[in-house]
Amino acid sequence: MRKRTAKKLVKCVDDILSSMEMLTKFKENSYMVSKVKNVYSDNMAVLENEKDAGQRYSELLDEFKKKIESSEIEGAKKTADDFKNLISGSIVYKVVFMPYKASMWDSLESVWMAADKDERCEALVVPITYYELDSNRNPAKKVNEREGFPEYVPVVNDEEYDLENDRPDIIYIHNPYDDTNLVTRVESRYYSWNLKKYCERLVYIPYYKWIDGVSSTVFRSAMYYADYTVQSSDDAVKRCIEASPDYARLLGMENVEVRNAMEEKLINLGSPEVDKIVSLDEETAKMPEEWKKRVIKSRVNVLYNTTIDEIFVAKSLDKVKETLEIFKRQKNRAFVIWRPHPLLRQTLQSMLPHLLDEYDEIMRAFMDDDYGVLDINASMNHSIFWSDAYYGFRSSSLTELYKYTGKIVLKDSPKIVRVESNMSENTLLARLRETNVVNEPEVSLENMIDVIYGNGELKNGSCVKATNSGIKINDYMLNEISF
Template structure:
């Protein structure tokens, strides 16, 4: 039964006990006796409405009623304790997941999987509506991606979900920006401070993987309004807490107030995105049909992730052109799975309109070529699983996540073009024994491709076994709920 129902039933039991004790004090007062009996009768009637809660519930209720009728206060108290414990143990928490982009569902999926199997939870997935913004940051297109979620995830139409009346116990979100995002924006009813009105615990799980020492601590409003922000490292927790003065300025609050809040909200419980990467297999990410016959073992299949950060840093597509030219000229040994950021076109239109035409030209030339495939899948995991190595900017969460495949990563230097690497094959092999991550300009794309092309062991990578973060997150939040219920 729902938590609020359980609380109501426990209150009924307590009210009956209080009435019985009051009855002993007013035995000679017919008016008070009648009032007390009515209280007992009304509360018992409420308890009766939940007789379908199970045989044990019915047995304890019948026993409790007998003690009441016989005015056995001590016996009623003992039965009441057993009854209330049974009610509390049968509580089921309503847990609602409110993702907005299907491509970012991996940030919540392992938590949902655990909650969906947990007998203490009723888990529901409600993909929420958002808007694509134009160059003036006004809503240009209304979007809901519920149809793009995996088939094994049952989803609810947000227009049909009555949040205000359902009042879930826990809500999980992965969009932290509320009204501040410059490219897309969720519907205002889903801003974190609005969601918080209708649940006991609002939990924000970032849709990007934190990169220690690199990721930005920039303020995101859900970090403050949510009850908990799940982080994936101690570095993330520490640096975000240290950024409290900046957050306080934005919020117009005292630094000490914000810092204390951040210290309570920020918790390192790992990353559901890592859970997803480790679980990848041919069964859950079958090769896309349009990749078959192209992504083949005789070549080095490189996932090339083009991020918003690197385009903002370079302000040109020179490096992208150079990289794609390499694959075109070396198609016998290398093949590219090109994955531009899903919001690249919208972001350029909104923030770098002078680059839109060039991007369109590059895209048209690429899709008409035969040296690579465009990865426009909502999920990045097809590219992660079927590629042999990764090439991308170090600030990207995909770069960080790819490390957990155990395959080789070459970190891109966006402004660096036409450089010549002076590394030797021996040095590269030695370095790869220590780490699967190397960077430009120490090593070039050609260096890495040449060393991987005949090495199946490097292509397969070393896989890791880590504790499931979804399990840790679900258990942590439920424990917090139970602790507060016991107060």
């Protein structure tokens, strides 16, 4: 039964006991006798109306009725305790996941898996509708990505889901922007302050992996309006709390009030995205059909991640063009799996429109050639699993997540178009055997490809062992709302 039903039933039991105890003090008062009888009748009718609660429920209810009707108050109290324990133990919590982009589902998936397997939960996945915005920040296209979720995830059409009447116990979201995103925007009924009206706990889990000492503490409205923001490190919690004065200015509130809220809401429970990375195998990350016979073991398959941040840092696409040229020159020994950020083109269209034609031309030329594949899959896991190494911007959460594979990571410096590394092959080989993370300009992309090509054992990563954050988050939130 739902928690609100259980609370109602327990209140009925308590009201009956209270009224019967009152009757012992005023049994000569006809008005009180009549009032107690009405209380008993009304509340017992509610208890009896719960017809699907099971045999044990019926047995304890009958026992409770007999002891009340025979005025065995002490016996009734004992039965009431057993009855209430049964009711509270029968609660099934409604837990609803409301992702908006299928490509960001990994930030919630392991929590959903934990809830879906938990007998205490009824878990639903309701992908929510959003709009792509034009350069004037006006809705240009209505989108719902429910068809892009994995086949093993049953999804519910948000237009058919009655949130206002269902009132789930917990809602999980990964979109924190509400009405402030400049590229996409969810429907207003899904803004965090609106969702909060219809659940007991609203939980925001970021769709990016925090990078200690690097990630930004920029305020996002769901951080304040949600009951909890799940972070993946103590550094994230500490630095976001320290940024409370900045948040307070944006909210127009007192520093101390916002800081107190952040201290209560921010909690380190790990990263569901890491859960996904360390669990990948050939079955869960099946190679896309169009990659077969192209992504082959004889070459160094490099995942090239192009982020929105690095384009804004570089203020041009020159580094992207130079990087693709390197792969074109090296195509006999290297192969690129290019994964531009899913919102990169929309962001250029909205915020850097002068680069849009150039980006489209780069994309057309790449698609017409044969030195790589474009990864536009909703999930980044195919690229992570089937690549041998990674190249991308240091502040990208994908850069951080790739480290957990144990395979080589080269961090890109987007302002340096042509990297000239003076490190010898032997020195670089020793470095890569010692650590799986190196940086430009100390190491160039071409250097990395050459050394990995000549030393195939460097392709083999060893995934970091990590506690399952999904189970941890699910247990924590259920304990928070336990009856």
